[in-house]
Amino acid sequence: MNALDGYAELLLVDWLAQLAPHWRLAIFAVAGVVGGLLLDVVVRRVPAAIERAWLEELQATETPEGVAPGSLSGTSASSASLLTGLHARATAPVLASSAKDSGVGATELPTALTEAPPPRRWRLALLTGALSAAISWRFGPTWQSIGALGLVWTLVALAYIDHDTQLLPDILTLPLLWAGLLCNLGHWFAALPSAVIGAAAGYTSLWAMYWVYWWIRRREGMGFGDFKLFAALGAWFGWTALPQILLVACVLAIVFAGSAWVMGRLRSDQMFPFGAFLAVAGVVTLFGGDGLMLWIGGTP
Template identity: 30%
Template sequence: MIIIAAFITGLVIGSFLNVCIYRIPEGKSIVYPPSHCPNCGERIKWYDNIPVISYLFLKGKCRNCGSPISIQYPLVELLTGFLTAAVVYKFGLTLTALYYAVFIWSLIVISLIDIKTMLVPVKLCYFTMLFGILLSPFIPQITFKDSVLGASFGAGIILFIIETYYVITGKEGMGYGDANIMAVVGAFLGWKNILVTLFFASLVGAVIGIVLMATKGKNFKSALPFGPFISIGAVIALFFGNQLINWYLGGIVK
């Protein structure tokens, strides 16, 4: 029942995250005005704003004007629901669960904005990083020192990659916004899991890139937002990072 309640809570949070994803890039308030159709401006009734269910009932269209509603909305709600339930399953009903749920919720917003605009919301990254650092003394899984080092190392390693690539090629590769995302990751997961995150982010990014080249005619010069891949790597690191690090170090010792 606790996991089901966490999933439902995640669905509701996901609905709010959709508002953030839509409004933050446009510099609008995320609390006012209430949710409304972006096409006709009609305020959305509460019974048309039930996560996932309303989308299915309305067949993906606005009740008032009939304009299509993006599939992003139920997908974000479901993703948030499943990941919130997973965090509660791993950490229980604890401050730690809330701490890492906020981390995941922020990554979802950052990733979707990056996908839609190719820009990273710097202010959101900054405040999320501060949240991670300031609450770290109360979280058993990470120390304040490790949080600060992780944020510094996360941003630093990306900046090093960016500058090195520019010196070698004379061109920009990764965006500076990715350094902000990695600072957030490091603040919550520590410096060791920065390496785990980068490994899986690069792996997933490479696979997606190859698939796009094979199916969409993309080439190596096509720009892809790296933020979502960092987020995927960070989620993997959150749930399995310490086990992977212990396994890897154990293998080296042997």
């Protein structure tokens, strides 16, 4: 067995290896479509559950004089402002135990979709089906392909949730981080030391950028969910892939924001979710490796 372009030696799944390639592609594609339909439920229900938890915690702080912004343990005045829709992301992170804001600054309380239109539901299913078939083609009948399925499906769900609500829920980002470290115990996608360093570097790098931007502009530039997603990608691909992931995400974000601004769909001061672009950059790195790092003189 040969190593797979920067990844570990292939670890075959016996029953998959016994199937003809076209049957494997079909199985992965069908699994992806079914998984996409399930992800549609996750995309709609998880933000709705978070919003209900926020509202319940807000109601628990109400007094005869109104809302006491700082009365919740672990909740700042800006958290109460977000929950009441008065001012989002003014200072501190929102309800650390529930989820962290992921967008490059949302401006109002996100309202989760309660029912997805059928065309969108099937677009999501077809997207995950196509990506799953591509994973079968890229990684073959291996345990790496099983891990890649979990990674891609989670990234797709996070991208959709971030696009809809500008949230990156902890319930998805944190398990994704731990799953990356566990997979790399066997050097599936990166050496374990590189994965551990990648998780730490991914979080601290965006955390530092957050506070530099805050010191210069006195406003938030991104949410804590972005830190966790970047840390999770570092856990999956190692620290050497982080510059490439960030570069690809920033280029995509600039293209998207510039196009939307030219078409009048985005104001120059309007914020947009950055986590979705990180997710796309993660998928690009999964299929393409960190070849850009080789080009600029890095190591795989």
